[in-house]
Amino acid sequence: MKLIENWFSERYSDNLQLSFRIRDQLLSIKTDYQRIDLFDTYDFGKLLSIDGTVQLTEKDEYIYHEMITMVPYYFNKKPESALIIGGGDGGAAKRLIDLNFRNIINVEIDENVVEVSKKYFPELSESFKNKNVNLIIGDGIKYINQTDKKFDRILIDSTDPVGSAEGLFSPDFYRDIKNHLTDDGIVVTQSGSPYYQPEALKMAVEGLSSVFKYVKTYIAFIPTYPSGFWSFTMASINGFNAREDEYIKGRYFNGNILKGCFDLPEFVKNVV
Amino acid sequence: MKLIENWFSERYSDNLQLSFRIRDQLLSIKTDYQRIDLFDTYDFGKLLSIDGTVQLTEKDEYIYHEMITMVPYYFNKKPESALIIGGGDGGAAKRLIDLNFRNIINVEIDENVVEVSKKYFPELSESFKNKNVNLIIGDGIKYINQTDKKFDRILIDSTDPVGSAEGLFSPDFYRDIKNHLTDDGIVVTQSGSPYYQPEALKMAVEGLSSVFKYVKTYIAFIPTYPSGFWSFTMASINGFNAREDEYIKGRYFNGNILKGCFDLPEFVKNVV
Numbered sequence: 001m002k003l004i005e006n007w008f009s010e011r012y013s014d015n016l017q018l019s020f021r022i023r024d025q026l027l028s029i030k031t032d033y034q035r036i037d038l039f040d041t042y043d044f045g046k047l048l049s050i051d052g053t054v055q056l057t058e059k060d061e062y063i064y065h066e067m068i069t070m071v072p073y074y075f076n077k078k079p080e081s082a083l084i085i086g087g088g089d090g091g092a093a094k095r096l097i098d099l100n101f102r103n104i105i106n107v108e109i110d111e112n113v114v115e116v117s118k119k120y121f122p123e124l125s126e127s128f129k130n131k132n133v134n135l136i137i138g139d140g141i142k143y144i145n146q147t148d149k150k151f152d153r154i155l156i157d158s159t160d161p162v163g164s165a166e167g168l169f170s171p172d173f174y175r176d177i178k179n180h181l182t183d184d185g186i187v188v189t190q191s192g193s194p195y196y197q198p199e200a201l202k203m204a205v206e207g208l209s210s211v212f213k214y215v216k217t218y219i220a221f222i223p224t225y226p227s228g229f230w231s232f233t234m235a236s237i238n239g240f241n242a243r244e245d246e247y248i249k250g251r252y253f254n255g256n257i258l259k260g261c262f263d264l265p266e267f268v269k270n271v272v
Numbered sequence: 273m274k275l276i277e278n279w280f281s282e283r284y285s286d287n288l289q290l291s292f293r294i295r296d297q298l299l300s301i302k303t304d305y306q307r308i309d310l311f312d313t314y315d316f317g318k319l320l321s322i323d324g325t326v327q328l329t330e331k332d333e334y335i336y337h338e339m340i341t342m343v344p345y346y347f348n349k350k351p352e353s354a355l356i357i358g359g360g361d362g363g364a365a366k367r368l369i370d371l372n373f374r375n376i377i378n379v380e381i382d383e384n385v386v387e388v389s390k391k392y393f394p395e396l397s398e399s400f401k402n403k404n405v406n407l408i409i410g411d412g413i414k415y416i417n418q419t420d421k422k423f424d425r426i427l428i429d430s431t432d433p434v435g436s437a438e439g440l441f442s443p444d445f446y447r448d449i450k451n452h453l454t455d456d457g458i459v460v461t462q463s464g465s466p467y468y469q470p471e472a473l474k475m476a477v478e479g480l481s482s483v484f485k486y487v488k489t490y491i492a493f494i495p496t497y498p499s500g501f502w503s504f505t506m507a508s509i510n511g512f513n514a515r516e517d518e519y520i521k522g523r524y525f526n527g528n529i530l531k532g533c534f535d536l537p538e539f540v541k542n543v544v
Contacts, residue, residue, distance in 0.1 A: 014293065017313035021287035042287035063537075116532025195495050221501040221537065222494060223467050229493040252537045263528035265335075265493065266521050269273015 008039045008047065010054050012196055012226045020047060020224075026120065026145045031112045033164045035040040038120055043222055046120050050159055058121070061091055066250035067220040067261070068155055068184065068188060068232055069095035074247065074258055075240040076184040079152030083180070085140035085168065087157035088113030093127035096153075099248070104133045104139075105149070109164065111137045141167050144176045152182050156189035161200050169203045174211040174235070181237060188234040191217065194268045195227040205272045208235040216240060217272045220252065231268070280319065283328055284468055284498045287409040292319060292496075298392065303384045305436045310392055316496055318392050320361065322385075322431055326496045330393070333363050337521035339492040339533070340427055340460060340504055341367035346519065346530055347512040348456040351424030355452070357412035357440065359429035360385030365399040368425075371520070376405045377421070381436065383409045396451045413439050416448045424454050428446065428461035433472050441475045446483040446507070453509060466540045467499040477544045480507040488512060489544045490533040492524065503540070 009019040020041040027038035036060045037049040045058030056064065069092055073079060081103040084092050088108030096104050106128070108114055117125040128135045136143065140156075140230065154177050161169040168189070177187050187208070192200030201217065212235035222230045234240075247255040264272070288422040292313040299310035309321040317330030328336065341364055345351060354374040356364050358379030368376050378400070380386055386407065388395040400407045408415065412428075426449050433441040440461070449459050459480070464472030473489065480487045484507035494502045506512075519527040536544070 009291075013315055016293065017291050019281075019289050019291060043285055195493075219493075221467075221491075221499075223499040223501065227493070227495040229495065249538050251539055254538045254541065256535035256541075259535055260532035263532025263535070265524045265529055266526045267523055269526065269528075 008037070008041070008049065009234045010226070016042065017268050018224070018226075020044060027116065029112060031115070033110045034159070034191070036112055036116055038116060047224070048077045048116065048120070051163065053160065055159070056089055056091065056121070057224050060222060060224050060252065061124070062199040063220055063222050063252040064190075064230070065091040065095050067218070068092055068157060068190060069099060070248070070250060070253045071218055071232065071258060071261060072153055072186045072188045072234050073099050074243055074245060075186060076236065076243070077152070081151045082155060083107065083144075084155045084157055085144075086159070086165075087155065089121055090114075090116040090125040090127040091121075092155055092157045093130070093133050094124055097127055097130050097132065102132055105136060106133060107136045107138055107140045107143045109137070109139050141173055141176070144180055146238040147180065150180050150182045150185070152185050154181060154185070154187040155185060157186070158190065158265045160192055160197065161203055169200070169207060171210045174207050178211050178237065179226045183238060186234050186240070188232055191231045191233040193226045193229060194219070194231050194271060195229055197226070198271045201231050201233070201268075201271050204233045208233060212236060216262060217264060217268070219264060219268065220261060277514050277528070280313070280321065280322070282324060282498070291445075292316060299388060301384060304381050305382045307429070308384055308388055310388060313480070317387070320388065320392070323435065327431070328361055328363060328393070329496050332494060332496055333396070334522065335492055335494050335524040336462075336502070337363040337367050339490070340364055340429060340462060341371060342522060342525045343504065343530060343533060344425055344458045344506050345371050345458045346515055346517060347458060348508070348515070349424070350515065353423045354425040354427060355379065355416075355423040356427045356429055357416075358431070358437075359427065361389040361393055362386075362397040362399040362472055363393075364427055364429045365405050366396055369402050369404065371398055374404055378405060378532060379408045379409050379410055379412045379415045381409070392405070413445055413448070416445070416452055416483040419452065422452050422454045422457070424457050426453060426457070426459040428459065430462065432464055432469065432539065433475055441472070441479055443479045443482045450483050450509065455510060458506050458508045458512070459484075460504055463503045463505040465498045465501060466491070466503050466543060467501055469498070470543045472505070473503050473505070473543050476505045480505060484508060486511045488534060489536065489540070491531060491536060491540065
């Protein structure tokens with residue numbers, strides 16, 4: 001008989017929380033940028049939390065990572081180069097490798113995220129060993145200002161727009177991004193829960209729209225994120241032309257999702 | 273300073289729960305069929321729970337009720353008559369009235385659900401006062417065996433397939449349903465969370481497929497239901513032909529959702 005139960009709870013507001021029963025807390029560190037916790041949960045395997053919010057779990061990370069990489073992949077000329085800002089777990093880089101990107105630069109500000117992922121999510125962080133991936137520990141905003149490279153895809157795989165990630169949702173940053181996209185390039189950012197964080201989605205859409213002519217929001221279901229419902233917003237200089245490729249199936253993504261993910265509920269349309 | 277906090281938690285498994293902070297518990301009764309609890313929550317207004325699972329909240333009931341009524345509405349000949357099995361809160365009947373159904377029979381097994389809704393969700397239960405709605409307190413399975421009426425739409429607006437609602441997911445029941453649909457008729461059932469309850473979805477799809485030639489599953493995001501992701505499955509004798517009507521917008525439903533809700537993630541396709 002187990003007398004003590006341990007739970008990790010993410011508070012969605014003062015009045016709502018999702019709780020995961022855990023076998024153990026494996027790590028809790030305070031870095032220069034954030035607090036990082038690692039839990040071994042019963043239902044979702046290992047869970048990485050940053051500042052108390054779920055970033056990824058072993059069981060459902062595939063949804064977020066497929067959707068941030070595969071949806072923009074199938075538009076415009078077949079992409080080969082990518083810049084990932086954030087994504088220190090390696091999950092986004094992993095999917096880009098699977099999609100045959102040749103040249104991936106991943107700029108993560110907090111090397112502790114990389115170290116934690118190497119230890120606890122080796123199947124994701126192994127992407128940093130790939131010869132086509134160049135991991136840089138540094139500030140994405142500074143990096144984009146200094147480099148003269150251009151990219152076919154830029155992924156903003158960040159935490160929510162509070163604290164250290166706030167600058168990643170600003171028009172100034174989006175302007176710098178634009179200067180480092182190829183003509184056919186696409187930038188994509190996670191843009192929060194349309195239900196609980198409509199202001200994050202609004203920031204992304206309005207910021208990107210002030211810089212880019214073409215902006216599109218798409219949605220996915222992610223059970224361990226607030227409300228189970230998440231948004232991504234992508235932008236481009238010259239539009240979005242769907243390629244006629246055979247679609248690679250993910251565990252979430254498929255050819256139907258590529259169409260249906262742009263069909264937004266009315267309450268989301270009212271935000272974007 | 274508030275020293276005591278009260279929370280209502282729905283357990284999704286032994287290891288996962290969503291918790292709502294509540295101002296007060298307004299009701300807790302044990303009926304012949306189930307336990308009914310009514311909470312006044314901070315974030316979602318009044319919340320009706322049956323056997324510990326959230327049935328509806330003031331704030332997000334519109335999503336479930338729009339999706340169970342409006343999606344099947346836009347296929348085949350314009351429907352006028354409907355049978356609702358379950359739905360004692362009145363929310364489904366309310367949307368059918370808005371869609372100009374002329375003849376609605378609502379069979380609810382537990383009159384306590386109706387009484388609770390009359391007291392706490394008057395904007396839903398007022399539909400039972402409408403001249404086009406006939407509320408019958410009784411067993412839906414018995415009702416369908418006794419009536420000789422046929423309906424353009426049959427809505428199975430039930431709890432999950434455990435306990436008293438289990439029979440509402442059985443092939444025998446679906447066969448009776450088929451005999452009481454008009455030629456152009458459509459039956460729709462809620463079919464659970466594809467993520468946490470794939471067996472409920474499987475029961476509905478396999479049961480309906482054993483009786484009907486045409487079966488289609490669609491999805492919606494519902495923040496207060498397990499995983500935030502829900503499925504509905506509809507079936508018909510002669511297929512689904514989309515009408516070219518102007519779409520009435522709901523707060524969730526719109527013309528895009530009518531297309532996109534049938535685009536299923538790969539892990540859901542693997543269930544249905």
